[in-house]
Amino acid sequence: MKRILRLLKSRSKAFYLLIILLGLGNSLIYSGILYFINQAITNQPVAIWPAYDWVLYLSIIAFSAACNIISQKYLIVLTNEMLVNYENSVLTKVKHATYEKFEKMGKQKIYAALGDSWILAEFPRTFVASANTLIIVLCSIGYMFTVNVPVAATFTVFLVLLSIGFIRSGITIKNEFSAIQRYQDQFYGYMTDFLDGYKEVKMRILRADNILGGFIYNNRAAKKKLSIQTYTKDTIFGFISRFTWYLLIGSIVFLFPRILNFPIAEMTVCLLIVLHMLESMNFFLGNIPFYFRVDGALKKMEDLDQQVEDFRTADMIEKVNLSKEPFESIVFENVEYTYFDEHNSLVFSLGPVNVTLRKNETVFVEGGNGSGKSTFVNLLTGLYIPQSGNIYYNGEKIDLSNADAYRDKLSSIFTSNHLFSENYDEFDIREQNVQLSQLIDMVQLRNILRIDTSKNWFKHHLSKGQQKRLALVYSLLENRDVLIMDEWAAEQDPAFRAYFYQEIINRLKSMGKTIILITHDDRYINQADRVIKFEEGRIVQDALLKPLLEPQFVG
Numbered sequence: 001m002k003r004i005l006r007l008l009k010s011r012s013k014a015f016y017l018l019i020i021l022l023g024l025g026n027s028l029i030y031s032g033i034l035y036f037i038n039q040a041i042t043n044q045p046v047a048i049w050p051a052y053d054w055v056l057y058l059s060i061i062a063f064s065a066a067c068n069i070i071s072q073k074y075l076i077v078l079t080n081e082m083l084v085n086y087e088n089s090v091l092t093k094v095k096h097a098t099y100e101k102f103e104k105m106g107k108q109k110i111y112a113a114l115g116d117s118w119i120l121a122e123f124p125r126t127f128v129a130s131a132n133t134l135i136i137v138l139c140s141i142g143y144m145f146t147v148n149v150p151v152a153a154t155f156t157v158f159l160v161l162l163s164i165g166f167i168r169s170g171i172t173i174k175n176e177f178s179a180i181q182r183y184q185d186q187f188y189g190y191m192t193d194f195l196d197g198y199k200e201v202k203m204r205i206l207r208a209d210n211i212l213g214g215f216i217y218n219n220r221a222a223k224k225k226l227s228i229q230t231y232t233k234d235t236i237f238g239f240i241s242r243f244t245w246y247l248l249i250g251s252i253v254f255l256f257p258r259i260l261n262f263p264i265a266e267m268t269v270c271l272l273i274v275l276h277m278l279e280s281m282n283f284f285l286g287n288i289p290f291y292f293r294v295d296g297a298l299k300k301m302e303d304l305d306q307q308v309e310d311f312r313t314a315d316m317i318e319k320v321n322l323s324k325e326p327f328e329s330i331v332f333e334n335v336e337y338t339y340f341d342e343h344n345s346l347v348f349s350l351g352p353v354n355v356t357l358r359k360n361e362t363v364f365v366e367g368g369n370g371s372g373k374s375t376f377v378n379l380l381t382g383l384y385i386p387q388s389g390n391i392y393y394n395g396e397k398i399d400l401s402n403a404d405a406y407r408d409k410l411s412s413i414f415t416s417n418h419l420f421s422e423n424y425d426e427f428d429i430r431e432q433n434v435q436l437s438q439l440i441d442m443v444q445l446r447n448i449l450r451i452d453t454s455k456n457w458f459k460h461h462l463s464k465g466q467q468k469r470l471a472l473v474y475s476l477l478e479n480r481d482v483l484i485m486d487e488w489a490a491e492q493d494p495a496f497r498a499y500f501y502q503e504i505i506n507r508l509k510s511m512g513k514t515i516i517l518i519t520h521d522d523r524y525i526n527q528a529d530r531v532i533k534f535e536e537g538r539i540v541q542d543a544l545l546k547p548l549l550e551p552q553f554v555g
C-alpha cells in the first residue's frame, strides 16, 4: 500500500479539502437523518427550532446536496486530468527513450501500461466514495454509542474483525488478479499476431487453426478458469460479509434483549442504524480488493519506469546542438556494436568499423543478408550509440547529448518505412509548391497522389512501391544534405528501378545530396562513387569508383 500512499501524497491540497467538505456534508445528513428518526420514534421534539424542524431537515439536505455536487464535479475534472497526465508522462518518457531501449522493450509493454491507466483514473472517485462511506459508518457507530454502549462496542469489534478478514482475503485475491493480468498481456501479444498478420493467417489453415485453437483459445480458457476461481472467491467474501450482518441483526433482535437491559426503543434505533449503514459498509469492504488492484497497476507502472530508466537519463542530459556549418563528413572510428540475447549470449557483433563518408559522395553499401548493413545504418543515423569507438559529424563527436541534433541533420528512409497519417512535419503540401510539384513528377506519382484538404496531407492508399516513392518525396522536402536509404528500390518494378538508379540518383547528386544507399542491386553499381561491402559485421571492401582512383581494399 506504500504505492497508494505515494499516489495520495501527490494529490493537491484541494483533494483533501474536498474529502473534508464531502465528509462534513454527508456526516451532517446521515447523523441528521438518524437524529430526526430517533426523535420521531421516541416522540421528542428536535432540540433547535422545534417548530421549524422540517426547514432544518430541508436545509441539511440542501447543504449535503451542494457538497456532493461540488465534489463530484471536482472529481470528474481530477480523474480526467490524472488519466491524461499519466498517458502524457508515459509517452514523454517513450519520446526520450533511446531507440535501443524502445526496440528491446517493444510496444506491447507501452500498450499494457497505458491499458492499466483506467484503474488509476477510477482511483479518486472510488477513494472519495470509500472515505464517504467510512464517514457514514463512523457517524453511525458514534451515534450508536449514544444509544447503547455495550451493543455499540460489540458492533465495533465485529466491524474491525470483518475488515481484517477482508484485507487478508484482498491480499490473496490480488495475486490471482496479477496472474489474470499476465494472461491478458499474453493475449494482446497473440492478438497483435492475429490482426497484424491477418493476411498470412488467412493463407494457411494450419496457422489459422493454431493461432486461434492452439494459442488464443487456450489462453482464454486458462484466463476463464482463473477468473471464475478468483471472482467466486471475491463473491464469497462479499456473501460472508452480508450474511454476518444478518447474524448481527439477529443478535440485536434475539440475543441482546435476553442478556442486556435493552429497551425496545433502543433496539429499534440500533436496528435502523445497522440497516442504514449496511449498504455503506458493504461498499467499503467490497472496495478493498480494488485498492489491491490499484496497487498492482502502480507496481506495473513502476516496473515500466524501472525498465525505461535511461528514458529519464536521456531526458535529463542537457541537449547540445551541432554547429550550423554545412555537411562535410561523417567519420566512424573503431565503432563496435554487439547484440546480446536475454541470457547475455552474443548474437552478432559489428565492427570495428573505420570509415569516412564525405560531402557529395554517392556510396552504395552492400553485403549478404545478416552481414550488418542495417545495424550500420542504425549507427549512422544515430539511432544506436556505439558501444565502443566514436562517430564524428563534421569533426564533432556524437553522444547522447547531441544525438537528437545529429539525427536532425539526416534524412533517412528505412526498409520498413512508416508513412504518417498526419502532416507532423508541417510540409507545404499546396499544389503551388514548385519543389513539391517537381518531386512528385520525379517519382512519377502525378496522377496517383490525392490531397486530403481537411488534413493538408496526402491520402495514403498506395501500393508498397508507391509508398516508398512518396517517402522519398517527404525526405527531400526535409531539405537536408545527407540522404540515407535502406534498400529503397527493393519494392520498385524493374523499369522504375532502372529509372531510379540512372535518373533519380543523378538528380539527387545535382541537388548536392550526399547519398548513402544500402542495396543488393549489383547491376547499377556504376552509379556509385564508392562501394562499401560488409561481411559478418566487418567492412571487407571500400572501393572508390569515381573519381577513378585505384580501388581500396580493407582486409
Ligand SMILES: Nc1ncnc2c1ncn2[C@@H]1O[C@H](COP(=O)(O)OP(=O)(O)OP(=O)(O)O)[C@@H](O)[C@H]1O
Pocket: 103, 339, 340, 347, 348, 367, 368, 369, 370, 371, 372, 373, 374, 375, 376
Ligand atoms: N535487434 C536485434 N537484436 C538482436 N540481434 C539482431 C537485432 N537486429 C539484428 N540482429 C542480428 O544482427 C545481424 C545483422 O543484422 P542486420 O539487420 O544488420 O543485417 P543486414 O545486413 O541488414 O541484413 P539484410 O540484408 O537481411 O537486411 C543478424 O544476424 C541479426 O540476426
